[in-house]
Amino acid sequence: MTRIKDLEIFVEVADQAHFARASEKLHTSPASVSRALTRLEDALRVTLLERDNRNVFLTPAGQQVYRYAKETLAGWKQLKQQFTFQGQLAGELSLFCTITASYTLLSDVLMEFRQRHPQVDLRVINGDAAEAVTAVQRGMADISIAAKQSDWPESLAFLPLQQVPLCLIYPIHQSPTEPWWQQPLILPDSGPVRKIIDRALANYPEKAGVQSTVSGHEAVLALVALGFGVGVVPDLVVTSSGLDAKVHRVPAHEEFGHLNVGLCAKKNRLQDPLLKAFWETAESLVLPLRGES
Numbered sequence: 001m002t003r004i005k006d007l008e009i010f011v012e013v014a015d016q017a018h019f020a021r022a023s024e025k026l027h028t029s030p031a032s033v034s035r036a037l038t039r040l041e042d043a044l045r046v047t048l049l050e051r052d053n054r055n056v057f058l059t060p061a062g063q064q065v066y067r068y069a070k071e072t073l074a075g076w077k078q079l080k081q082q083f084t085f086q087g088q089l090a091g092e093l094s095l096f097c098t099i100t101a102s103y104t105l106l107s108d109v110l111m112e113f114r115q116r117h118p119q120v121d122l123r124v125i126n127g128d129a130a131e132a133v134t135a136v137q138r139g140m141a142d143i144s145i146a147a148k149q150s151d152w153p154e155s156l157a158f159l160p161l162q163q164v165p166l167c168l169i170y171p172i173h174q175s176p177t178e179p180w181w182q183q184p185l186i187l188p189d190s191g192p193v194r195k196i197i198d199r200a201l202a203n204y205p206e207k208a209g210v211q212s213t214v215s216g217h218e219a220v221l222a223l224v225a226l227g228f229g230v231g232v233v234p235d236l237v238v239t240s241s242g243l244d245a246k247v248h249r250v251p252a253h254e255e256f257g258h259l260n261v262g263l264c265a266k267k268n269r270l271q272d273p274l275l276k277a278f279w280e281t282a283e284s285l286v287l288p289l290r291g292e293s
Contacts, residue, residue: 004076007069009036010048014066015140017055025125040065070139078272090119093274096141098129100218100240105145105161105261106282113281120274128216130191136264142275146264147192157270159279160262161286164234166193166252169220171227176248184211184229186220192259193217197232200255221247234259 013022013033023030041048048062058066077091097106102124113122125141132146136156148158170176170183181204188194201207211229214220220231221238225246232252238244263282269275 003036003039004073006036006040007073009033010040011066011069011073013037013049013056014058014062015138017057019051019056074139088119089117089273089277091274092121092123093143093278094123094125094141095278096125096127096132096135096144098145098216098218099126100237101129101145101261102126104236104240108285109278109282112285113278116281117274117277120277128188128191130188130194130215133264136266142269142272143263143265143278145261147259147261149192149195155267157265157267157279158262159282159286160260161282162261164236164259164261166196166232166256166258167235167238168250168252169224169231169233169238170248170250171224171230172246172248173227174230174248176250180230180232181207183208185209186212186214186223186229186231188217188220189213189215193232193234196256203255232256234261 009022009026009028009032012026013019016022016025019030019033023033026033037049044061044065046061046065047059048065050057050059095102095106102110110122113120125135127135129145129147132144133153133156135141136144136146137153145161146158147164148160152158168176168180170178170180174183181201185197185208187197187210212223214223217233217237218241220233221241221243223229224231225243235249238247238249263279265275265279270279
């Protein structure tokens with residue numbers, strides 16, 4: 001009989017497309033991951049995964065099993081949530097966010113939620129802010145902290161937490177009065193901030209060009225602090241990093257604006273008991289931004 005844990009391991013390997021990353025996320029050994037996948041393939045008598053030197057790919061059979069596993073795990077999760085301890089909710093809720101966002105934007109919400117629902121296991125998944133929306137859409141997380149954009153998916157709900165201004169950052173040895181677009185640029189490889197910068201650069205034909213692209217705002221800040229170029233990041237990333245003394249921080253021009261950061265979840269899942277409880281906890285603590293929905 002296939003074990004629930006084997007299905008969880010299979011889904012994580014498929015989501016990560018990498019054995020080592022999956023074992024790290026699951027806090028288990030690569031050997032345990034390999035054994036779980038072998039059990040599944042032996043039980044079904046099909047090959048579920050193909051691999052090269054770097055990544056893992058689902059076979060056609062693996063794609064079918066992946067869909068089945070996701071549905072089965074979601075059903076098992078809902079079933080567990082029906083059982084309570086002394087009338088309290090129980091189960092697991094997954095939250096995708098950057099390390100910075102978890103303790104700057106959600107600390108009060110997380111503390112209050114744990115006090116209200118101590119039997120709920122809250123699993124925090126740290127990752128690049130650019131992947132926050134995708135993490136919810138693909139079912140990798142129940143909820144995430146994301147920046148709302150103009151092309152926001154209709155299927156996703158959004159609860160504003162904070163308007164986060166963007167700032168220009170220069171290496172400490174460089175004058176912040178030098179035009180930013182004429183400097184070597186350190187850019188995030190994707191996400192809303194990258195889109196904002198690309199739109200701004202279109203107005204400057206004399207731009208210097210991209211020095212590096214990295215994953216995450218924290219990585220942009222680190223390279224700027226090391227003197228590799230100039231960047232644009234959310235202001236709270238600098239204030240929370242401990243690197244603010246190693247960069248010049250100046251308010252970004254009006255062309256950059258700010259990020260409207262909040263909670264993101266699938267609309268059709270907001271009645272899920274655990275997700276609903278978390279959403280309501282956040283609503284009770286955070287004043288929604290005026291004029292936003």
